[in-house]
Amino acid sequence: MILFTKLFLAHLIGDFLLQPLRWVVHKESRKAKSKYLYLHILVHFLVTMLLLWDLTYWRTVLVIVVTHYFIDLAKLYTTPLFKIKSIPFFIDQFLHVLVLYACSYYGGVLQQTASWFQTLDWGLVTAIVFVGFPSAIIMGKLLDGMSAQIEFDHKSLPNAGKYIGIIERLFVLVFIILGRWDAIGLLITAKSVFRFNDLKEGNSRKLTEYILIGTLLSFGLAIVTGLIYMGYR
Incomplete structure (x- = not known):
């Protein structure tokens, strides 16, 4: 080695x-x-x-x-x-x-x-894979009906939201494994601060609710995945 x-x-x-x-x-x-x-x-x-x-x-x-x-x-x-x-x-x-x-x-x-x-931890590998693209697809299906009601009038990088979600879920999974629940709260706060200007400029209740539901769903999937992994490790 x-x-x-x-x-x-x-x-x-x-x-x-x-x-x-x-x-x-x-x-x-x-x-x-x-x-x-x-x-x-x-x-x-x-x-x-x-x-x-x-x-x-x-x-x-x-x-x-x-x-x-x-x-x-x-x-x-x-x-x-x-x-x-x-x-x-x-x-x-x-x-x-x-x-x-x-x-x-x-x-x-x-x-x-x-x-x-x-010697590979296959449970961890499975958890990492799940909070990646599979979770992104699941969220897309769950939020599909809501997203059709939202008018996005701002330009964004292609698939930026999807990749942001994947990265944040990976962070949450790591924090759970390390036992740092306080870091998850800090991550939620940081994302809320960055999203504040979008919500303020958009002035749309539907957009605000959509972002909140998406954020909570994303963190929820990562937390549940982390707890399942820790429970069966």
């Missing part, structure tokens, strides 16, 4: 802390001809070797930096094919971490993965 942690830390330092924006821009424009691509790979090699501080790992580090080069190169050439530019970024990061994982547990990847799955 310590090997993977060091490799992952080296990746974070090399890919984020020691990679200026001008390097990224230059790589995107020049691709394989960019000198910063190779400088970036060199930085990864040096940082990884420094953190490991063991020359016997040089082959492992060599495999990591070579695969890092080809993954980065593939991202540079395939990014224009994606409408959502964040997708190749996350694919790129996933592949890098996958390589680090494989190198850390070389010879025992399947056994380590099986062991990890066996």
Whole structure:
């Protein structure tokens, strides 16, 4: 585990802390001809070797930096094919971490993965998944009749309300697991403050009631989920 942690830390330092924006821009424009691509790979090699501080790992580090080069190169050439530019970024990061994982547990990847799955808290995983998109869909169905009666005359980011709800329910779930019920009250207060201007400008009783019902329903689903998890843990 310590090997993977060091490799992952080296990746974070090399890919984020020691990679200026001008390097990224230059790589995107020049691709394989960019000198910063190779400088970036060199930085990864040096940082990884420094953190490991063991020359016997040089082959492992060599495999990591070579695969890092080809993954980065593939991202540079395939990014224009994606409408959502964040997708190749996350694919790129996933592949890098996958390589680090494989190198850390070389010879025992399947056994380590099986062991990890066996020790996983599946009740917690289920709770996290439920307060995410499933809860958002359930709320949408329950509030569908009410939302048809509300006139939204203000512009908003697409699906912003849904993602805000998912994040707030995740926070509530975490607070329940930690036993911090006071933090849930603080979260409700903070959301009320941010929503105050919308309600004031909208001057609509229906909108106010709709937001209140949605907020209470969202927090309620998260609280019930958290209590069920804590009861059967």
